[in-house]
Amino acid sequence: MTDEVAAAVAQAHRRSWAQVLATTAHLTRDLGLAEECTQDAYARALQTWPVSGIPDRPGAWLTNVARNRALDVLRRESVFRRSLPLLVPEESVPGPEDALVEDDRLRLIFTCCHPALSPEAQIALTLRLVCGLSTAEVARAFLVPEATMAARITRAKKKISAARIPYQVPAPEQWGERVDAVLQVVHLIYTTGHTAPAGAHLLRRDLADSAVGLARTLHLLMPNDAGATALLALLVLVDARAATRTSATGRLLLLSEQDRTRWDRALIAEGVALLTEALRRHPPTRFAVQAAIAAVHAEAPSWAATDWAEIVGLYDVLVRLWPASAVVALNRAVAVGMRDGPQAGLDALEPLLSDPSLATYGYLSAARADFLRRLHRWAAAAEAYEEAIALTDNEVERRFLADRLSDVRRHRPA
Amino acid sequence: MAKYMLLIYGDAEQWEAMSAEQATAHSAAHAAFAAEAGERVLGGEELELAPTATTLRSDAAGALITTDGPFLETKEALGGFYLLEARDLDEVIKLASQLPEVRAGHSGVEIRPVVDHG
Numbered sequence: 001m002t003d004e005v006a007a008a009v010a011q012a013h014r015r016s017w018a019q020v021l022a023t024t025a026h027l028t029r030d031l032g033l034a035e036e037c038t039q040d041a042y043a044r045a046l047q048t049w050p051v052s053g054i055p056d057r058p059g060a061w062l063t064n065v066a067r068n069r070a071l072d073v074l075r076r077e078s079v080f081r082r083s084l085p086l087l088v089p090e091e092s093v094p095g096p097e098d099a100l101v102e103d104d105r106l107r108l109i110f111t112c113c114h115p116a117l118s119p120e121a122q123i124a125l126t127l128r129l130v131c132g133l134s135t136a137e138v139a140r141a142f143l144v145p146e147a148t149m150a151a152r153i154t155r156a157k158k159k160i161s162a163a164r165i166p167y168q169v170p171a172p173e174q175w176g177e178r179v180d181a182v183l184q185v186v187h188l189i190y191t192t193g194h195t196a197p198a199g200a201h202l203l204r205r206d207l208a209d210s211a212v213g214l215a216r217t218l219h220l221l222m223p224n225d226a227g228a229t230a231l232l233a234l235l236v237l238v239d240a241r242a243a244t245r246t247s248a249t250g251r252l253l254l255l256s257e258q259d260r261t262r263w264d265r266a267l268i269a270e271g272v273a274l275l276t277e278a279l280r281r282h283p284p285t286r287f288a289v290q291a292a293i294a295a296v297h298a299e300a301p302s303w304a305a306t307d308w309a310e311i312v313g314l315y316d317v318l319v320r321l322w323p324a325s326a327v328v329a330l331n332r333a334v335a336v337g338m339r340d341g342p343q344a345g346l347d348a349l350e351p352l353l354s355d356p357s358l359a360t361y362g363y364l365s366a367a368r369a370d371f372l373r374r375l376h377r378w379a380a381a382a383e384a385y386e387e388a389i390a391l392t393d394n395e396v397e398r399r400f401l402a403d404r405l406s407d408v409r410r411h412r413p414a
Numbered sequence: 415m416a417k418y419m420l421l422i423y424g425d426a427e428q429w430e431a432m433s434a435e436q437a438t439a440h441s442a443a444h445a446a447f448a449a450e451a452g453e454r455v456l457g458g459e460e461l462e463l464a465p466t467a468t469t470l471r472s473d474a475a476g477a478l479i480t481t482d483g484p485f486l487e488t489k490e491a492l493g494g495f496y497l498l499e500a501r502d503l504d505e506v507i508k509l510a511s512q513l514p515e516v517r518a519g520h521s522g523v524e525i526r527p528v529v530d531h532g
Contacts, residue, residue, distance in 0.1 A: 087502050116503055116525075163527045164416050166502040174504065 005049045008058060013042060014213065016059035017132030022104035024066045025167065029086045031111075031157050033070060035129060041066035086111075087164045105130075106221050107167050109214075113182040114165045121156035122185050123192075128153055131210040141192065141207050179222070183231045183287065186214045190235050194242075212239055219274075230278040230288035237271035237294035240264040252400035256303035268298045289318045308339035326357045334367050342374040362391030366401060373404065378411040417456065417528035418506045420496040422513070424521025425489055426463045443514035451498065451509050458496035490521070497528075 020041060025034035041062045055061040112125040120142075127133045127141070139149035159165070170178040193207025215232040222228045244258040275291045278284075284292070293314045300306040315332035322328055330352055337345015349368055358364045369384035385405040392398050432440060448455055467484040484491055493515075500506045506525055515521040 114503075116507075163525075164502040166504050168504075170504065171508070174508065 002050055005046065005054065008049065008054045009042060009045050012045065012058040012062060013132055016062055017042075018105050018108060018130045018217065019059055020062045020066050021129055021132070022108035023063050024070050025086060025108060026088060026104050027067055028070045028074065029088050029167075031086055031129065031160065033073060034066075037066040037069040037073070038062075038132075040069050086161065086167050088167045103169065105217065106169050109182055109218070110169055110178060111160060111165060111167050113178075113185045114160070115177070115181050116163060116165055117156050117159060119185075119188070121152060121159075122181070123189060124149060124153050125156050126185050126214070127189065127207075127210060130214065133206065133210065137206065141204060179225060179227055182218065183227055186211050186218065187231060187234075187287070189214070190238075194238065208239060208242065211235060224281075226278045226282040227285050227287060229274055229281075230285050230291055233271045233274035233278055234287050234291035234294060236267050236274065237291055237298050240267035240271065240298060246396060250396060250399075251403070252396045255297060260302065263298065268295075271295065271298065284317065284321070286318065286321050289314055289321060293318070306338070308335055311335045312339050326352060326355045327361070327363075329355075330358065330361070330364055330367065337367075337371055342371040346371045346375070360391055362388045362397075365391060369401075369404070369408075373408055376411070378408050381408045415499050415501060416530060418498045418500060418503075419526045419528055420458075420498060420506075420510055420513070421492055421524040421526060422494040422496075422515045422521065423490045423524060424493050424515055424518065426465075426491055426493065428518070428520045429493060430463070440514050443512070447509065447512050450512070451496075454499050454509070456497040456499055458494070460494040461492060463493070464491035493521070503527075 017038065021034050021038040024037050025031055028034045028037070044065050045058070045062060049055075109126070109130055112129055113122045117125070124138055124142075127138045128135060133141075135150050135153060136146050138153075139146040142149070189207055190211035193204040193211060212235050215228070215235050218225075218228040219232045241258065241263050243264070244260075244262045245253055247253055271291065272295050275288065275295055278288045278291070293311055296307055296310050296314070312332065312335045315328065315335055318328050319332055330349070333345060333348035333352065336348040346368065349364070349371070352358055352364060365384050365388035369381050369388055372381035372384055382405060385401055385408060389398055389401045389405065392401070448458075464484045467482075469481045469483060469485050471479045471481070473479055498506060498509070500509070503525070510516065510523050510525060513523055516523050
């Protein structure tokens, strides 16, 4: 029974946290109080459900408890509780209809990802308030002390209140920019989880799951937004390969070494269907092209049989859509090397060596090292591997590069 | 409703280098902004350039120090302001994004909420 309750609460946390908090925030007009009441409701579920049984609609039960708790607090301490009021526009009075409850979730997401907040604050607020990670978990994900993260979140809530960032879905003329900001945040949460900037594990499953969950919610709430559809396609296609990125001993496996039979075929099929839908409706967005690249990899029978010409073509489109990204130019150069051989890849990397935005980017050194290794230029390859090792703080990546370095050194003339 | 200060910053050299046509278009853009904002504009002025500024401080002993120039010596200086009244930040962003200084590469507009002591 207790295990069953724990599992039910965990599931309700994943599925309903944002909705419970968003609806409560509409009532309290105070994000901090809504956060406390939501937390309380989940704690209450852990106490009550073993006795009363798991309710038929856990989300509705939790919302009810959180709202009642908020009403109690508001009645008792109405004066000083309103220290950080949230601006709820008059026209958006909540009703019992589910449609409005869902709107609340979108309101919460748009508020957390408002461009008037710093990117760090947007990410922190989204993980804490929308995904329900604890402040300690958010702090761990970004390798900062918990007190620093707590201060960052408090500052952001204060800005929302003082600058009167409205708790609402943006107006049509601001829609495009604001949706982009939300999609960026979700993508950044995923990429942070995909290769943790530091630490013993390559993948931070909690962050990756939070990002995929957010992308699913956005697609559900904005089914006609091609950008949201494309982002979900991209995350699902990349996530389908997640389990095969490291070996049983924790070593990094390149795409060429991964066991493709263990890729999640259901996720790949879902991603390809979403991508097809995203591409049908609009000229391709950045995330759609990235998803298309992921789809080519996901559907290739093997590394050697990958359609590299197609991949280079897609990178050419991506470079045009996103000319400022040196990382995209780097990935394109790697694909050229796969299509035309290591010397061509090395030539394509050449102009990027002087790009200041890549000066401390380890993957540039790692890509050069790989091409040099395949050209049997052992001394130069060893130097490039040393550089790549110095530039990563991720233990798994570092071990992989160190293995390659010792291979290369064995060939080096004494 | 809440009050916001729009602080217009930019490179004075570039403002001074505007041609007559550019200056006319610039003024017209401000007039269009004022027309659209209507009664939400509580005030606003263009300021004389930063070299005309006088800054007052005091030394450690508390004696008045009067110096020539702005408080912050930066390439981009405060060139003007508006005081607006609006419902929320999104309304201010929508209005202020039409200001010509937002569109010019060397300048920008900072939005600051005014403390409500009421």
